[in-house]
Amino acid sequence: MPDSATLEAVNIDQDEGNFSYPEEYAHDAGYGLNEDTIDFISNVKGEADWIREFRKKALKIFESKPMPTHWASEDLENIKFDDIRYYLAKGQRPTRSWDEVPDDVKQTFERLGIPEKERKYLAGVEAQFDSEAAYSNVKEELEKQGVIFVNSTEGLREYPDVFRKWFGKVIPTGDNKFSALNSAVFSGGSFIYVPPGVKVAHPLQAYFRINAENFGQFERTLIVVDEGAEVTYMEGCTAPKFETATLHSAVVELVAMKDAKIQYITVQNWSNNVFNLVTKRGMAHENAEIRWIDCNIGSRLTMKYPGVIMKGRKARGEVISIALANDGQHQDTGAKMIHAADETTSNIVAKSISVGEGRSTYRGQVHIPKNLKGCKNNTECDALLINSNSRTDTYPAITVRGNQHATQHEASVSQVSEDQIFYMQQRGLSEGEAMSLSVNGFVNDLVREFPMEYSVELKRLIDMEMEGSVG
Amino acid sequence: MSDSLKIENLHASVEGNEILKGLTLEIPKGEVHAIMGPNGSGKSTLSKVLAGNEEYDVSEGTVKMDGVDLLDLEVDERSREGFFLAFQYPHEIPGVSNANFLRAALQARLPKGEEIDAVAFYKTMYEKMDALQMDRKFTGRSVNDGFSGGEKKRNEILQMMMLEPKYAVLDETDSGLDIDALKIVAEGVNRMRGPERGFLVITHYQRLLDYIVPDVVHVMVDGQIVKSGGKELAHELEEKGYDWVTEELAVA
Numbered sequence: 001m002p003d004s005a006t007l008e009a010v011n012i013d014q015d016e017g018n019f020s021y022p023e024e025y026a027h028d029a030g031y032g033l034n035e036d037t038i039d040f041i042s043n044v045k046g047e048a049d050w051i052r053e054f055r056k057k058a059l060k061i062f063e064s065k066p067m068p069t070h071w072a073s074e075d076l077e078n079i080k081f082d083d084i085r086y087y088l089a090k091g092q093r094p095t096r097s098w099d100e101v102p103d104d105v106k107q108t109f110e111r112l113g114i115p116e117k118e119r120k121y122l123a124g125v126e127a128q129f130d131s132e133a134a135y136s137n138v139k140e141e142l143e144k145q146g147v148i149f150v151n152s153t154e155g156l157r158e159y160p161d162v163f164r165k166w167f168g169k170v171i172p173t174g175d176n177k178f179s180a181l182n183s184a185v186f187s188g189g190s191f192i193y194v195p196p197g198v199k200v201a202h203p204l205q206a207y208f209r210i211n212a213e214n215f216g217q218f219e220r221t222l223i224v225v226d227e228g229a230e231v232t233y234m235e236g237c238t239a240p241k242f243e244t245a246t247l248h249s250a251v252v253e254l255v256a257m258k259d260a261k262i263q264y265i266t267v268q269n270w271s272n273n274v275f276n277l278v279t280k281r282g283m284a285h286e287n288a289e290i291r292w293i294d295c296n297i298g299s300r301l302t303m304k305y306p307g308v309i310m311k312g313r314k315a316r317g318e319v320i321s322i323a324l325a326n327d328g329q330h331q332d333t334g335a336k337m338i339h340a341a342d343e344t345t346s347n348i349v350a351k352s353i354s355v356g357e358g359r360s361t362y363r364g365q366v367h368i369p370k371n372l373k374g375c376k377n378n379t380e381c382d383a384l385l386i387n388s389n390s391r392t393d394t395y396p397a398i399t400v401r402g403n404q405h406a407t408q409h410e411a412s413v414s415q416v417s418e419d420q421i422f423y424m425q426q427r428g429l430s431e432g433e434a435m436s437l438s439v440n441g442f443v444n445d446l447v448r449e450f451p452m453e454y455s456v457e458l459k460r461l462i463d464m465e466m467e468g469s470v471g
Numbered sequence: 472m473s474d475s476l477k478i479e480n481l482h483a484s485v486e487g488n489e490i491l492k493g494l495t496l497e498i499p500k501g502e503v504h505a506i507m508g509p510n511g512s513g514k515s516t517l518s519k520v521l522a523g524n525e526e527y528d529v530s531e532g533t534v535k536m537d538g539v540d541l542l543d544l545e546v547d548e549r550s551r552e553g554f555f556l557a558f559q560y561p562h563e564i565p566g567v568s569n570a571n572f573l574r575a576a577l578q579a580r581l582p583k584g585e586e587i588d589a590v591a592f593y594k595t596m597y598e599k600m601d602a603l604q605m606d607r608k609f610t611g612r613s614v615n616d617g618f619s620g621g622e623k624k625r626n627e628i629l630q631m632m633m634l635e636p637k638y639a640v641l642d643e644t645d646s647g648l649d650i651d652a653l654k655i656v657a658e659g660v661n662r663m664r665g666p667e668r669g670f671l672v673i674t675h676y677q678r679l680l681d682y683i684v685p686d687v688v689h690v691m692v693d694g695q696i697v698k699s700g701g702k703e704l705a706h707e708l709e710e711k712g713y714d715w716v717t718e719e720l721a722v723a
């Protein structure tokens with residue numbers, strides 16, 4: 001992190017991601033989406049025919065699917081697909097050295113503190129600037145152990161036997177309109193493979209940065225962790241504040257083989273012009289564990305329901321989610337737990353904070369079919385409201401068939417009352433500090449379980465967001 | 472002009488009802504004043520108006536703290552300027568530990584960019600907690616969350632000791648305390664008495680004033696100070712009841 005003097009010197013807004021560099025792109029697919037757009041992308045990437053076909057099929061599905069406004073926000077109608085650019089790239093392959101990264105891109109990530117974090121505690125980093133990764137590096141010892149950490153273009157080209165098997169299998173193209181969109185125009189994202197028994201001690205990190213206006217970012221991530229292996233992956237996202245809407249629509253697929261463990265951590269801090277419509281799902285084989293830690297701060301509308309399909313006996317799925325909806329924001333988040341084997345266990349803890357006119361919605365789905373035995377689910381949704389205009393809705397859908405299962409569901413709504421703020425202010429905290437401390441207190445029990453660096457980062461983002469919410 | 476907390480002709484109302492009706496009171500720095508009065512006379516209202524609670528409208532009057540116009544300041548500014556209120560009903564802050572809260576409150580008093588010295592902070596906090604016979608485990612517990620009435624009151628005094636205000640108002644700090652706890656809390660307050668600080672102790676009962684012996688006792692009835700005197704006034708009130716004052720007023 002640059003210190004405050006540096007921040008002031010380069011004149012970054014309080015919202016630290018709010019800066020951008022002039023656009024200089026070698027490849028620009030132009031505005032709007034049709035078959036030519038796809039050919040453009042496929043040609044630039046030099047893709048195999050099956051990928052081109054995969055994309056074109058996806059485009060048809062995307063076009064045929066209606067906007068899900070019958071259950072989701074009407075605000076989706078405001079996405080103007082014709083006004084979006086679907087591919088912007090500088091035409092360079094990702095480098096392994098920050099020195100070779102183009103200056104503006106390098107400066108962007110330096111301002112976001114990425115190289116510093118890499119030095120301190122990361123096992124590998126991928127930094128994506130608009131459509132393509134600019135930097136990608138993994139510690140040598142991991143590489144020697146056979147860990148693959150590349151972007152999607154390279155993953156499909158260099159390691160088809162590893163990735164093609166699972167690509168689009170956890171989340172089929174037609175899962176929803178936006179997974180279809182991603183499948184048509186995907187670019188960037190991480191492809192990770194961890195060989196059997198390899199336990200990656202430090203997190204791998206990806207950072208997704210949108211720099212250009214009227215742009216859509218469609219990264220595609222696939223993480224395959226082989227038997228008994230373990231990995232923690234963290235992603236961060238920011239974009240500048242533009243007047244116009246920006247679209248971010250990712251697809252993330254996780255595969256945990258027998259006895260494997262995946263922890264996937266998201267810290268999203270999109271500016272409030274970004275539509276963030278992301279499909280994330282993992283498949284856990286026997287005795288495997290998939291854990292999503294999903295923190296959504298910022299964006300205009302986020303729709304994201306990380307899920308786990310527990311496919312093998314004793315598989316475990318967990319979603320821990322924190323959503324903060326400030327004025328003008330709607331966090332529509334939740335979790336999907338599909339039990340598909342005996343003795344599978346899932347746990348959902350969702351905490352949402354609504355501030356001012358901010359709106360948060362929890363949507364959950366827990367599915368336990370009749371033929372299974374000994375499945376468990378625990379669902380806990382807590383909402384915190386800060387001032388009376390805030391709105392929160394909970395739609396938990398728990399379908400449990402058969403009587404050989406244990407499920408538990410708890411929900412609560414609490415308020416940060418004016419009395420509480422008054423009490424804290426009487427001790428000398430400003431209104432913003434008081435709200436920030438209340439919010440941090442509300443999520444504290446979850447944050448304690450996060451890796452240290454990450455909880456610090458989250459606290460900082462909450463502080464920034466709450467400070468900014470006081471008029 | 473000597474330093475004091477000076478309240479003059481203070482009128483305040485809530486939801487259209489006037490509660491404080493021209494209250495005048497001066498607490499010179501270094502003194503301990505007590506306010507006694509029947510329930511509903513406006514004692515807590517006074518404390519909250521002094522702290523700057525926005526629920527109450529101040530229509531008239533002034534409050535000067537060492538010459539600074541308190542009514543011009545925000546709640547947190549008043550606090551940082553040296554005004555402290557020990558609440559009659561301290562609020563709970565779920566998930567925020569006592570230590571973190573105190574630390575944030577102290578941090579708020581430092582210039583931007585300056586960090587609190589964590590080691591010194593814990594040392595001071597433990598000292599004060601020992602004086603109040605508070606178990607160390609309270610540092611990790613959420614502020615007032617699940618505390619007994621007595622624990623909450625002790626916690627208010629701990630906060631006061633940490634923040635070292637110029638003027639402190641204690642609103643019925645004795646209520647909910649057994650006699651042992653009362654003595655401990657009183658001892659804590661007495662240790663803070665000195666020429667650099669003024670206290671306003673609000674209480675319903677004379678009992679507390681046996682342990683925190685006031686310099687001046689005021690009687691508050693219906694939003695005004697109706698009688699002031701020495702510490703013996705508290706005993707007189709205890710014997711004769713508040714009716715005595717109101718009757719005396721009616722006669723006068």
Ligand SMILES: Nc1ncnc2c1ncn2[C@@H]1O[C@H](COP(=O)(O)OP(=O)(O)O)[C@@H](O)[C@H]1O
Pocket residue numbers: 485486490508509510511512513514515516517526
């Ligand atoms: N926030 C409020 N809303 C409505 N009435 C209030 C409020 N605060 C105080 N009052 C009223 O003002 C009067 C004085 O209350 P209070 O200051 O609590 O008295 P005391 O502390 O002396 O018992 C009471 O009649 C009480 O009902």
Ligand SMILES: [Mg+2]
Pocket residue numbers: 514515516559642643
């Ligand atoms: Mg009272």
